Amino acid sequence: MTIEHEILVIAAKSYGLFYLIGLSVIVLAYTFWPSNKKPFERAAKSIMEDEDRPWQ
Amino acid sequence: MMVSQLTVGERQLALVLLILMAVWGLVMTLAGADGLFQAQGTLIFLYSLGGIFLVLSGYFLPPPAANREDRYYDDPTKAGIILAMIWALIAMFVGDWVAWLLAYPEMTFDAAWASFGRLRPVHTTGIIFGFGGNALIAASLHVVQRTSRARLPDQLSPWFVLFGYNLFCLLAVSGYLIGITQSKEYAEPEWYADIWLVVVWVTYFILYLRVLARRKEPHIYVANWYFMAFILVVAVLHIVNNLALPIAFNHVKSYSAFSGVQDAMTQWWYGHNAVAFFLTAGFLGMLYYFLPKRAERPIYSYRMSIIGFWGITFFYMWAGSHHLHYTALPTWVQTLGMTFSAMLLVPSWIAAGNALMTLNGAWHRVRDDATLRFMMVAAVFYGLSTFEGSFMAIRPVNALSHYTDWTIGHVHAGALGWVALITFGTIYSLVPWLWKKERMYSPKLVEVHFWLALAGVLIYVFAMWNSGIIQGLMWRTYDDAGTLAYSFVESMEAMHPYYIARAIGGLLFLIGTAVGSYNIWRTIRMPESAGVVETPVPEPAARPVLRSGE
Numbered sequence: 201m202t203i204e205h206e207i208l209v210i211a212a213k214s215y216g217l218f219y220l221i222g223l224s225v226i227v228l229a230y231t232f233w234p235s236n237k238k239p240f241e242r243a244a245k246s247i248m249e250d251e252d253r254p255w256q
Numbered sequence: 257m258m259v260s261q262l263t264v265g266e267r268q269l270a271l272v273l274l275i276l277m278a279v280w281g282l283v284m285t286l287a288g289a290d291g292l293f294q295a296q297g298t299l300i301f302l303y304s305l306g307g308i309f310l311v312l313s314g315y316f317l318p319p320p321a322a323n324r325e326d327r328y329y330d331d332p333t334k335a336g337i338i339l340a341m342i343w344a345l346i347a348m349f350v351g352d353w354v355a356w357l358l359a360y361p362e363m364t365f366d367a368a369w370a371s372f373g374r375l376r377p378v379h380t381t382g383i384i385f386g387f388g389g390n391a392l393i394a395a396s397l398h399v400v401q402r403t404s405r406a407r408l409p410d411q412l413s414p415w416f417v418l419f420g421y422n423l424f425c426l427l428a429v430s431g432y433l434i435g436i437t438q439s440k441e442y443a444e445p446e447w448y449a450d451i452w453l454v455v456v457w458v459t460y461f462i463l464y465l466r467v468l469a470r471r472k473e474p475h476i477y478v479a480n481w482y483f484m485a486f487i488l489v490v491a492v493l494h495i496v497n498n499l500a501l502p503i504a505f506n507h508v509k510s511y512s513a514f515s516g517v518q519d520a521m522t523q524w525w526y527g528h529n530a531v532a533f534f535l536t537a538g539f540l541g542m543l544y545y546f547l548p549k550r551a552e553r554p555i556y557s558y559r560m561s562i563i564g565f566w567g568i569t570f571f572y573m574w575a576g577s578h579h580l581h582y583t584a585l586p587t588w589v590q591t592l593g594m595t596f597s598a599m600l601l602v603p604s605w606i607a608a609g610n611a612l613m614t615l616n617g618a619w620h621r622v623r624d625d626a627t628l629r630f631m632m633v634a635a636v637f638y639g640l641s642t643f644e645g646s647f648m649a650i651r652p653v654n655a656l657s658h659y660t661d662w663t664i665g666h667v668h669a670g671a672l673g674w675v676a677l678i679t680f681g682t683i684y685s686l687v688p689w690l691w692k693k694e695r696m697y698s699p700k701l702v703e704v705h706f707w708l709a710l711a712g713v714l715i716y717v718f719a720m721w722n723s724g725i726i727q728g729l730m731w732r733t734y735d736d737a738g739t740l741a742y743s744f745v746e747s748m749e750a751m752h753p754y755y756i757a758r759a760i761g762g763l764l765f766l767i768g769t770a771v772g773s774y775n776i777w778r779t780i781r782m783p784e785s786a787g788v789v790e791t792p793v794p795e796p797a798a799r800p801v802l803r804s805g806e
Contacts, residue, residue, distance in 0.1 A: 205586070209588060212588075212592065220570070223566070223570060227562070227563060227566040228563070230562070231559045231562045231563055232559065239474075239475050240475075240558040240559060240562075241558065242475070243475045243477055243478070243558060244548075244554040244555050244558040245554050246403075246473060246475075246477070247402070247403060247477055247479075247545060247548060247549065247554070248548065248549070248552070248553075248554055252327075252328070253326055253327060253328070254325070254326070254327070254328060254401070254405050254406050254407045254472070255405040255406070255472035255473075256325075256326070
């Protein structure tokens, strides 16, 4: 039981930290990637267009 | 008529499913070990039988027109809105009932079903799953179709999700009243109801994915990310936390797969993420679609909504252990939960700030349009209650707040101030759009509802802050001899006036909901306005005149 607990603590304190940092870097890179700027702006505006029908 | 929209094949499949459900209910009734299991089986049987009669009554109607693909399929959303309002009335009524019960405990009339322990989960399940869940299903099906520019892939699965889900809610609340519970907060229903919810929820998830797969819009709008996180994570949480072994397959009672502190940790990993993904992510999906629509302004920063999304989904997962401060849980796990709870303030305030910045420049609309004001105040309460939550998760703060009414105040700042208000704003937007009316029946009554709701939540929250802090301080006040200065009963006496105030605040909120339900009902029955397209109509019309201070 102690060994299991120790392993979990080590994992949480080491890999967990790098997992958190790695994910943050990926998310920030995706969000601020220059070529993503236009699609994001378009997405924000696209919901404002009112069409009561699906696109065919 | 609902059945007329189903194709002949869907009508047949609906009958097959309903007959299977009826058989399931019948088997539970006949083979049940006791009256509890039999009662739940009978409920399933009668519910399915009602469905069978409904399908048969419309079975020979002409099949739906082939050009139905030209339109979005909104009837399940309409039904979901009505069901959400019915659940809101029932569950808020029960909520206020138990609030009075706490002030006057003799009101149980010596009846087991009327005890606090049975009525309280009727309130919580009815609000979270009945009101919140139906509103989320309704709103998500609306949003995913509009943002994907694609119709739901079939007519049967949305009805299966909606009616299947409401069967789960009915099994849950009727079970509590007769004494069925697995004693896990917000996960009280027993194993058979839990398995049924898995079936319904997986269908919902697949339905959502199928719409996204049919999308004509290349980018998936961020509101859908939140709805997807809500559906997917709730499925994972529900399955893991409810892993249990029934004592027999014809008996309601089951035992959890976990024990001791692992059980507590699993439960609060579930419990806090139910707050995160049911009561936050799903409603943020609502916010990110309906607030820009109603304000007629695109979201202030789309990038912030993405960072906020990943922050919320990632951080919340680790916050549950703050419910178990100063328990047998290892201290480092408590610290982990505390740290992630504090970090959560960043993505939470990103969302609240993004919502308020979107309104910046549209304040005249907020002033004139009570529907938009519902959403604005919801965003403010979201910001307030997430700040409060991060604060209360800090261990020494928790030492004062835990087990006191402060927690109840915090939960209701979130549930009334954020979840219910954003839902009402969404419903007041959706009802005229979907039922093709120019506006709500009475914009004045929307105003009345807004002020009743705001007054109710403020009275509620202030009463519980006062009560909770007094309670917490009385429990930790020692005299010179080193013994407790107050007995527990003395702390209860001190809380009595606040309990009455809380019950009055809840009553105002309930009256507001009743006014809203009446207004929605009258709007639905208004004659259809000719040529109304699906555009948000602010009511009353925004005045273009500039005023000082603008």
